[in-house]
Amino acid sequence: MQITNTILMIRPVRFRMNEQTSVNNYFMEDIDIKNNTINEKAQFEFDTFVSVLKGKGVNVIVVNDTQEPDTPDSIFPNNWVSFHSDGTVGLYPMFAENRRSERREDILDILEKEGFVIKSVMDYTSAEAENLFLEGTGSILMDRVNQKAYCALSDxxxxxxxxxxxxxxxxxxxxxxxxxxxxxxxxxIYHTNVMMALGENFSIICLDTIDDKKERKNVVDHLKRDGKEIIKITEEQMHRFAGNMLQVLGAENKRYLVMSSAAFHSLEPDQIKAIENHCEILHSSLDTIETCGGGSARCMMAEVFLPKK
Structure with missing residues (x-):
């Protein structure tokens, strides 16, 4: 199964522009308002987004962040954890030191209380001691059906x-x-999932970012071989987070492609039509989260593929 109807999301309590991630996340912008105002705006956007998803029957498990330790980017859980259909949980090494505290064992306990089965944990976090990083499904785009994984190399x-x-x-x-x-x-580019999204039968991708022609051809060949329609976006659209999208299942297994309103409004009519040939589009305003956090809708959703009891 490539897509799931269950999403884990972390509601922020101290969201702001993270000074430790801004060094190589060029999607972030500083805005001149107080951090507590930024957090309030982010909470409003988060709650509205969750309502949009739940309104379509997506099973959203919301966990509140904690005041301590200070984790300004906790709203993006897909970077530290992944949940797989064989009952494996992946834990990942994070570039920014203050993001490493986002990893919380109690979140695994919450999922088990929800009836999900965790059989094993694949823990890569010791690589942090060697300054080696791999930030979960931000760095890794999994084609679960075709047993492939795409990765744009970076810090x-x-x-x-x-x-x-x-x-x-x-x-x-x-x-x-x-x-x-x-x-x-x-x-x-800091994460693969800002320039590329993988659906069941399509991929949204900014091919212009892959400067090496051989590498670009290789990516295209893999997508075509696996029957994915390639929907191209421009670098300008990518900067509006048009690559940061996730296909999910709602009520009665209806398919949706989830994105921010900024991403949606950056799309051309032919791109929207191409997406709607596969599934309905869902979007919600995430302007504050995108501007201060440098991440968007996809980054906020950790897919849960774990088996149920």
């Missing part, structure tokens, strides 16, 4: 760790570098 996505992940989870690695223009230079 937050180490090649050796990614290959280790692919060996552990028995999937074929598709590796490339994706760049964006920053002050006239081409610099690595």
């Amino acid at each position: 937050r996505a180490n090649e050796a760790l990614f290959i280790e992940f692919c060996e552990d989870f028995d999937c074929f690695p598709v590796i490339f570098t994706a760049n964006q223009s920053v002050d006239g230079k081409r610099l690595p």
